[in-house]
Amino acid sequence: MHVIAPSILSANFARLGEEVVNVIAAGADWIHFDVMDNHYVPNLTIGPLVCEAIRPLTSAPIDVHLMVKPVDRIIPDFARAGANIITFHPEASEHVDRTLALIHESGCQAGLVFNPATPLHHMEHVMDKLDIVLLMSVNPGFGGQKFIPSTLAKLQAARARIDAHQREGGRRIRLEVDGGVKVDNIAEVARAGADAFVAGSAVFGAASDSDANRYDTVIAALRRQLEQA
Ligand code: DX5
Numbered sequence: 001m002h003v004i005a006p007s008i009l010s011a012n013f014a015r016l017g018e019e020v021v022n023v024i025a026a027g028a029d030w031i032h033f034d035v036m037d038n039h040y041v042p043n044l045t046i047g048p049l050v051c052e053a054i055r056p057l058t059s060a061p062i063d064v065h066l067m068v069k070p071v072d073r074i075i076p077d078f079a080r081a082g083a084n085i086i087t088f089h090p091e092a093s094e095h096v097d098r099t100l101a102l103i104h105e106s107g108c109q110a111g112l113v114f115n116p117a118t119p120l121h122h123m124e125h126v127m128d129k130l131d132i133v134l135l136m137s138v139n140p141g142f143g144g145q146k147f148i149p150s151t152l153a154k155l156q157a158a159r160a161r162i163d164a165h166q167r168e169g170g171r172r173i174r175l176e177v178d179g180g181v182k183v184d185n186i187a188e189v190a191r192a193g194a195d196a197f198v199a200g201s202a203v204f205g206a207a208s209d210s211d212a213n214r215y216d217t218v219i220a221a222l223r224r225q226l227e228q229a
């Protein structure tokens with residue numbers, strides 16, 4: 001029930017295919033795919049072509065985190081490139097409800113991403129259209145930042161809303177967290193209510209190029225912490 005989603009932002013891009021294969025073989029559940037446009041966030045990363053290139057290498061879900069503005073134009077491209085989950089920031093879409101519908105029409109699961117300062121009320125009138133809620137525990141744009149502690153209280157609040165929605169007969173919504181998640185804080189993050197965990201530098205920073213099996217060690221350590229939580 002706990003999903004570990006390594007962010008390939010911290011992978012070795014010169015050997016990206018191998019990195020994807022190795023991290024899934026090491027026990028990861030999803031591939032977290034960070035898309036940045038040097039406009040909505042101050043960094044530039046990867047797009048649908050790269051998604052299409054890694055798609056044949058794994059059957060694991062590809063979790064596309066869009067940090068781009070606008071969002072609608074690029075969504076069908078990612079769906080065609082093999083994305084399974086597409087999340088976006090409400091500030092980056094003029095019509096949040098329409099964007100969620102577009103993701104579903106494209107055949108993917110849909111979710112909203114909340115920056116550290118973005119209030120949770122953005123989810124209020126679209127709960128029935130969400131498969132996933134992603135709380136940023138760092139400001140988006142870079143890997144390797146420090147977990148912002150106030151995210152724990154925000155996770156509890158999001159968990160309460162999601163559980164209430166489900167009790168009222170609503171759909172099951174995953175609660176994902178992204179930024180600064182490590183072996184030493186993942187248990188606390190899980191206790192606050194998260195059930196999907198992005199980890200970039202914690203996973204890919206753990207191995208030197210010659211030692212890809214270190215991914216097993218760190219993913220097993222993350223899972224052990226989750227079992228104890
Ligand atoms: C930040 C990205 C994250 C990032 C996480 O904008 O959305 O997915 O790669 O990296 P770590 O785990 O190193 O904070």
Ligand code: ZN
Pocket residue numbers: 007032033034065178198
């Ligand atoms: Zn991300």
